[in-house]
Amino acid sequence: MGVDASKYKEIIGELGDVKLVAVSKIKPVEDIKALYDLGQRDFGENYVQEMTDKQTHLPKDIRWHFIGHLQSNKVKYIAPFVFMIQGVDSYKLLAEINKQAAKNQRIIQCLLQVHIAAEETKFGFNEDELFAAIEQYKKDQLKNIKLSGLMGMASFTEDKNQVRKEFFYLRTIFSEMKSLLDQPDFSTLSMGMSGDYHIAIDEGSNMVRIGSLIFGERVYNK
């Protein structure tokens, strides 16, 4: 199938100031290069090994976003090149990212993932845990990460009101955390995917993560 260039251009036109992360998980390097040639620079991947492999074959000015669930013991593999780690879901992970970033003399941007969906299976902090993590972060002054904002995934449901409520909730927490932290770098609210990004933007998202609309459906069993 490959990249849908006209859909990509349409989305870019719609987004305005909202940042697009093109989610390229399980898609080949050729598709990423095709989108790169259309001007896209931010790409999102879910698997450590896959992102690490792809990165060696692609231009160095790509900003790689890790958007999957990351285990602490794997941070070291992506620390040399990753731009932003979305989906940080524990303080332990944040501290490990800081340590590995320091080893590489880098600063890695991080988003804390908040659990906003009804489904138990999704990862992320609840509100209390998030407050605690941010308080800890303020004490520790982790110098090699930049805490850039929050990320969340809404429920996988046809119920648009439910999705809207969840995004509204995340936006509210984002504002609270922003005043708690009082640092201008905390400015990214990553919410919205192929199926719900219009609602997410309505509710205040400034970064969307879109895969299948641009790259086509993902077929996992080849």
Ligand SMILES: *Cc1c(COP(=O)(O)O)cnc(C)c1O
């Ligand atoms: C796969 C994935 C996306 C993109 O999903 P699409 O529905 O293909 O747009 C966005 N965010 C996360 C965290 C993902 O895992």
